[in-house]
Amino acid sequence: MTLEAMTVSPRDAEKYEEKEFGFWLYLMSDAVIFALLFATYLVMVGNTAGGPTGKELFSLERAAAETLVLLLSSTTFGFAAVALSAGDRSKVLMWLAITVLLGACFIFLEIGEFCGMIQEGAGPERSGFLSAFFTLVGTHGLHVSVGLLWICVMIGQVFFKGLTAPVASRLMRLGLFWHFLDIIWVVIFSVVYLPGVL
Amino acid sequence: MDASSGIPIERTARPYLIGIVLALILTAIPFWLVYDGALPRETLLMVIATFAVVQIFVHLRFFLHIDFSTTPRENLIALAFAAVLICIMVGGSLWIMFDLYHRMMV
Numbered sequence: 001m002t003l004e005a006m007t008v009s010p011r012d013a014e015k016y017e018e019k020e021f022g023f024w025l026y027l028m029s030d031a032v033i034f035a036l037l038f039a040t041y042l043v044m045v046g047n048t049a050g051g052p053t054g055k056e057l058f059s060l061e062r063a064a065a066e067t068l069v070l071l072l073s074s075t076t077f078g079f080a081a082v083a084l085s086a087g088d089r090s091k092v093l094m095w096l097a098i099t100v101l102l103g104a105c106f107i108f109l110e111i112g113e114f115c116g117m118i119q120e121g122a123g124p125e126r127s128g129f130l131s132a133f134f135t136l137v138g139t140h141g142l143h144v145s146v147g148l149l150w151i152c153v154m155i156g157q158v159f160f161k162g163l164t165a166p167v168a169s170r171l172m173r174l175g176l177f178w179h180f181l182d183i184i185w186v187v188i189f190s191v192v193y194l195p196g197v198l
Numbered sequence: 199m200d201a202s203s204g205i206p207i208e209r210t211a212r213p214y215l216i217g218i219v220l221a222l223i224l225t226a227i228p229f230w231l232v233y234d235g236a237l238p239r240e241t242l243l244m245v246i247a248t249f250a251v252v253q254i255f256v257h258l259r260f261f262l263h264i265d266f267s268t269t270p271r272e273n274l275i276a277l278a279f280a281a282v283l284i285c286i287m288v289g290g291s292l293w294i295m296f297d298l299y300h301r302m303m304v
């Protein structure tokens with residue numbers, strides 16, 4: 001059934017709108033947390049304590065690959081939202097599964113990057129710069145991981161419960177979360193990686 | 199926002215397609231400029247910052263569907279408030295910390 005054809009009582013409709021507003025407030029407060037982590041990073045970026053700098057550690061190719069998979073995953077989530085509005089359950093499942101795969105690629109690339117740095121002796125304990133780097137990029141990675149878990153839960157709900165109004169409402173909030181993480185990543189590559197390799 | 203169900207309805211994938219094309223262009227240019235390295239450092243930093251800000255607006259418009267006519271007013275107010283808070287906190291922190299840094303160096 002398409003979203004338009006769905007009958008939702010006015011009370012439920014109001015409830016979904018309130019939930020979306022509440023979730024939006026959460027996203028804004030999360031943006032403030034990230035903004036402060038960015039401020040911390042910018043203050044700490046020069047404090048390498050004689051250790052490696054961003055120029056030696058960051059890979060432009062890896063950052064570009066991470067950006068590409070995350071941007072694509074945002075788009076495929078959008079396709080899932082369109083399929084949801086059209087009431088096409090199998091397409092919703094397909095696009096959500098593709099989104100999970102792309103998100104998992106991102107996490108795989110990031111974990112590879114972190115492990116490589118730690119093995120080179122450039123872990124978070126090496127310098128103030130690296131502490132700030134791991135905190136900032138790690139917090140984003142943690143958000144993406146939670147997002148992946150949430151998408152998997154929603155795949156289960158779409159599969160077992162179908163495209164009901166509560167499920168659709170949850171998927172829309174998940175979409176806000178997923179697209180929001182993309183914006184944070186844009187700031188990460190513009191503040192951390194690109195200036196880092198200069 | 200659809201008035202009857204409280205759940206936004208997305209009829210076409212068009213905004214996402216426009217969004218991904220713009221985002222890829224706005225990402226590829228700064229990455230290529232940094233890879234190329236022909237521009238002076240200061241100019242490059244300004245270019246990266248400008249492209250980032252433009253890309254944030256592209257994401258807000260085409261992925262998060264922020265719109266002055268359909269997005270509820272309270273969502274826009276929350277967004278504007280968060281933006282002001284972020285400017286004060288990030289700008290203020292950097293101002294204080296770098297001022298302190300310069301005074302300590304003297």
